[in-house]
Amino acid sequence: MVRLGTGIGWRPEIADAVERMPGVDWVEAVAENVCPGHLPESLLRLRERGVTVVPHGVSLGLGGAERPDETRLTALAERAEALGSPLVTEHIAFVRAGGALTASPRLEAGHLLPVPRTRDALDVLCENVRIAQDALPVPLAVENIAALFSWPGEEMTEGQFLYELADRTGVRLLIDVANLHTNHVNRGEDPAKALAELPLEALAYVHVAGGFERDGVWHDSHAHPVPRPVLDILTDLASRVSPPGVLLERDENFPAPEELERELDSIREALATGGASRTAALPEPVRTAARAVPEAPAPVRERLALEQTALLSALVAGTPAPEGFDRVRLGVQARALAAKRADVVAKVAPELPVILGDGYRPAFLAYAQRHPMTGGYRRDALEFAGRLLAEGRPADAGARTELREWWQERSGPKPRSRRPGVRLARATRRVLLRR
Numbered sequence: 001m002v003r004l005g006t007g008i009g010w011r012p013e014i015a016d017a018v019e020r021m022p023g024v025d026w027v028e029a030v031a032e033n034v035c036p037g038h039l040p041e042s043l044l045r046l047r048e049r050g051v052t053v054v055p056h057g058v059s060l061g062l063g064g065a066e067r068p069d070e071t072r073l074t075a076l077a078e079r080a081e082a083l084g085s086p087l088v089t090e091h092i093a094f095v096r097a098g099g100a101l102t103a104s105p106r107l108e109a110g111h112l113l114p115v116p117r118t119r120d121a122l123d124v125l126c127e128n129v130r131i132a133q134d135a136l137p138v139p140l141a142v143e144n145i146a147a148l149f150s151w152p153g154e155e156m157t158e159g160q161f162l163y164e165l166a167d168r169t170g171v172r173l174l175i176d177v178a179n180l181h182t183n184h185v186n187r188g189e190d191p192a193k194a195l196a197e198l199p200l201e202a203l204a205y206v207h208v209a210g211g212f213e214r215d216g217v218w219h220d221s222h223a224h225p226v227p228r229p230v231l232d233i234l235t236d237l238a239s240r241v242s243p244p245g246v247l248l249e250r251d252e253n254f255p256a257p258e259e260l261e262r263e264l265d266s267i268r269e270a271l272a273t274g275g276a277s278r279t280a281a282l283p284e285p286v287r288t289a290a291r292a293v294p295e296a297p298a299p300v301r302e303r304l305a306l307e308q309t310a311l312l313s314a315l316v317a318g319t320p321a322p323e324g325f326d327r328v329r330l331g332v333q334a335r336a337l338a339a340k341r342a343d344v345v346a347k348v349a350p351e352l353p354v355i356l357g358d359g360y361r362p363a364f365l366a367y368a369q370r371h372p373m374t375g376g377y378r379r380d381a382l383e384f385a386g387r388l389l390a391e392g393r394p395a396d397a398g399a400r401t402e403l404r405e406w407w408q409e410r411s412g413p414k415p416r417s418r419r420p421g422v423r424l425a426r427a428t429r430r431v432l433l434r435r
Helices: 012-020 041-048 070-083 119-135 158-169 177-187 191-197 228-240 257-276 298-316 327-348 351-370 377-390 397-410 420-433
Strands: 005-010 026-030 052-056 088-091 094-099 104-113 140-143 172-176 203-208 212-214 217-219 245-248
Touching: 005 012, 005 041, 005 052, 005 257, 012 041, 012 257, 026 041, 026 245, 041 052, 052 070, 070 088, 070 119, 094 298, 104 298, 104 327, 119 140, 119 158, 119 298, 140 203, 158 172, 158 191, 172 177, 177 191, 177 203, 177 217, 177 228, 191 228, 203 228, 217 327, 228 257, 245 257, 298 327, 327 351, 327 377, 351 377, 351 397, 377 397
Parallel strands: 005 026, 005 245, 026 052, 052 088, 088 140, 140 172, 172 203, 203 245
Antiparallel strands: 094 104, 212 217
């Protein structure tokens, strides 16, 4: 098992600070934000210094009803090879639904959503994990996620679910102690019980992150300091096993480098406290080979697809909540998904908030209520702009002209026509026909 040490999530906004931080043994980069043929200079310099870089995927959707997409798997494999990584990581989550299994339009969540802890969902997840393992050049580790709500009729605890997954597939586990805290607040699940049930010999490394509580709901924001309860769970984990690696995650609202360094010191202290309470060095466990994973029967995948599509439709398309779900919690999740969608679109298309000014966010949230995301965020930005133009918006003529020019430059694979008005009229007609 690879010993990683103490690390931090590499993000472009803090790349320079990460390079200067003392005691950083490794970094983790969001796989989808790294191009294998054009690696950021900062990551190349870190690698030259011997700092390990691990790609962390967010869009594979291993917990979805469909088998993993070959193109996404190939892209993840390319990033692992380009970075010389000892492993790659992904999430136990679903991120899209609909499509061929349900004969319905495909929907994208733009976020990690929880998988039901049932035998059917476990069978599908195990097969998907084995497909991914076979396609990747290095070992795979999968992460437990934070959730705002629970599925009705679950048959296992989180610890039992993860134990079965690791036992059946041999996959390694990335345990996020912040997510254990989130699920404690939001779903009443005991972090200590989850740790006691986990196969800790399968531990690849640990995530630590911050969040905030609002109206009794914990939001795993990755934009706030790590709270004491999360560090306490890390200490509990370290009292049971010596983690091969621990990583601080921060995705936005970045503080001064000194504050990030203090958080890393707090993580080291929590590890030392937990390690000191271990009564004796535990022998290195020997894991048996993974069992053969049978193919999940088609009816099982179809049932899971229908369940996930109904849930995702309620979250992003305003359809009624499926029976058994907490409608209040689903409302909180739906608002969080729309807000994140608006934030990410503003990042991938930063011109839109500039052109639309204070009207960007309310306009996008109103658009999101009526138009679920069916592709990536860049496509979402284009469809949002196209919809505004089709409706004769924004009201300000100058802003509308600027938005039209922005949209025309990006809305097709070919260069802009010499007659942009004709092109816009045709594209607008296509948008209206899709209503």
